[in-house]
Amino acid sequence: MKWQRKDISILAVISVLLFCAALASSGLFSSRLDQTTANYRTSSVELYQSSSVQTYGRDGTTPEPIEPIPKIKKLNTQKVALGDRLFHDVRLSSDRSLSCASCHINALGGTDGLPIAIARGKRMGLNTPTVWNSAFNFRQHWDGRVESLEAQIDEPLLNPNEMNSTWPEVISRLSQDKGYQAAFRSLYADGIRPDAVREAIATYERALVTPDSKFDRYLKGDHSAITVQEKQGYDAFKRYGCVACHQGVNVGGNMFQRLGVMEDYFLARGNVQKVDLGRMNITGRARDRYVFKVPSLRNIELTAPYLHDGSVETLEESVRIMGQYQLGRKIPQDDTAAIVSFLRTLTGPPPDAASQQAS
């Protein structure tokens, strides 16, 4: 039996095909892997990526402990719009009485303006933190029990004292809305799912940032952005050591600190509740008693009352209390005034989700 040219060519074709198949599939498999391991989570880290972490002052030599809000990554316009709608949707609460926006009111600087949050007629434990610039916080909540904005959403949503919902209930309610159906279908492969709801709301929250405050403009080199008094306030802020904790992009929000470092705040205040134990409730460590996340001071003039217990009405009083309990310093009246005037320069234009998408 002689081998003909035809046979050889058939063999050649088959082997080439096999080889190609092997190559193609190996390529296919690795690309599939890349997709599956793509990280879904967007943390505050990624929001910083466009700017260097250490921003230098206007003279270019002295590093400033506070940094301007960097240009954020472009967000998906449709997701921001969807998140906006969800953020304001009372169907997220079991009795349709609360939306996220019930306590995070943009007109009140992203808070509720109350000392202690009140939901459905009941006092919650703590002062409502602002949603503005929360994307820059390294943890969420006063006790920092969750890291991402996505994970934070479950807390108020499932809390029996707050929205008192369940995910199946929320999903079934949202699924009855034709507008949501279309919006989710066009943005998420799986349609209306808890993960998609979380991501949409978190994306909207990431748009709630306040760049371009007076102080940010000063940091970026605009000498005339702040007055002499405000500059003196900033110097005092650094000199007294406020800046030891309130530093970074968010002027806070990147570390924990005990309330009552130099003197016992709670002894003075009295009526210690479980929520006052702060981070100890999470870690169980005695050293974390009264430890809270250092809050951001951005837009601080809009978010009164202050402290985790909402016990302080004014910035001046806050500065005094911080001086006494945290710094072990008595801050004179003129310095307090200067510091307060500096704090007011941290107020940015109210976040406009729509314009943030474009920036």
Added chain:
Amino acid sequence: MKKIRQLLSRLEAPRLRAALLLSSLLLLLTGLFWQTQVHSVGQHYQIIEQLQAIERSHLAIKADILKSYSSVFHNYDKLTADTSAFLSQLEALETSLSQLPPHFTIQEKLAEIEEQSALRDLQIEDFKSENAILKNSTTYFPTAMATIIDQLETENRFAPSIALLQQVSQLVLMYSLDNALAAPSDIRKLMAQAELPPITDNAFRHAAAILRLQGETHQLVSLLSDETLGAAINELTLNYKDYYREVTQTKNNYLICLFVVAVALVIYLGYLVRVEQNTRMLKAVNLRLSDAVNEQTQALTDAIAQLKRSQAQLVQAEKLSGLGQLSAGVAHEINNPISFIYGNIDINTDYTQDCLALISLYEKHYPKPAEEIQRFSQNIALDFLKQDWQKLLDSMKAGTSRVQKIVESLSNFSRLDESRYKSVNLHEGLDSSLLLLNYQLAGSSEGSSISVGKRYGQLPSVFCDARAINQVFISLLGNAIDALREKSSEDSFSPTLTIATYVEAAHAVVKITDNGVGISKADQEKIFDPFFTTKPVGKGTGLGLTVSYQTIVEAHHGRLSVASTLGEGTTFQIELPISS
């Protein structure tokens, strides 16, 4: 089950075997291929990159802590970002590793790293908090002490305290510079000894903070700088690399197997293709062979048919020539005596007339003949005789004339006296044939008489062998009559034979149609074959139509066709070229 078994049994054994072998080879190939895909190079590089990223983040965090501790950094953003990045990278690595087959050492190491990094994160948070306070107190304490000392110096009663305060201040500063330079317990003792005014309380709080936090922060920094986590990460990297080496080894083995199986498959496929080709070639050869055999068989069959036809032709020719000679002879022999008879009948009539006229004259002039004459004339019934004699003669003349016609037909039929091919009036031939068959057409015990319809058109003379053509007419008409007779048992059947002639496309067409029993489709194919007959034994020769076909088609280049419906009748159509 049964059906499947039937189906299987229907498959050819070699094909089934080949299909089974092929599919098992393919299955093996797929399995092996899958094995080689278990841990792709892409996955490997991704994991290596993730491990490197984790190590980089780990080192970055350590550097960040030292920089924060030594006040190079003025905020914790980078430390926070790196800590967060480390966690994301660890999470990504876990996801990547979870896609691999579980490996105990790696899982264990991963768990250790997670535990270590959770511990480290707590330490980092403690460090950040404590470092902030420590920095503030360390900065503020000397100023605070200096201010207090200045205030106290104005009053002499505090002089001993001032020395103590200065000592405390110095020791705290030394301690804050290097915690080996002073013992916190000693300083605390000194601070407790002093009886001081309340204005020192605040400064002493800061001193206490420094004494507490300096050591703690320092310890945290050294804990965070130690290599436990780094070592764990390195070990994980090494474990993973070992694991990958193992996997690669296994994969290589699988690859070799894959290659071997692929080669086997290819060779087997090639073999199958060869076998298939050979089979096809054999089939082609077989086909050619059987074609040749068929051709030869056909040729033989044709030859035999030809032979049969020739034989039939010969027989027919012999018969025809015998019949022709006989009929010619008979015709010739009868022709002469009939001519005398026919010719003399007129003379005989004349003589008879004369005789009868003479008798009439006798009767006139001798009205009373002798008795004997009278008796005789009564006996012979002379009056009747006179009348009948003429009739008799007329009848004889008619009969003779008919005999003459028959003879004429016979000679016309055989045409022995004529050259074989000449211009012939086909109508004459048809008429002669009908005449010869006259007695069969007439009604008899076999059936009622057959009505013959002649629809002759305008036909030119056709150049042909009249004797042969006439034979064809006789055959076809004879068959038609037989077909009609076969059907005549039916009631209310009027047997009809129609002969139509016309010219069409330079051909003289003769259509002989009967409404007899008809011919079945199967028989129509065979009626021109030699020795095919449907008639009872002894009645038909099976040659009539064969010879007719030969005569018309082969000898005269015409056409002979048949159209028939069983039970309704048959039409034979003869077409003869006119021009030739």
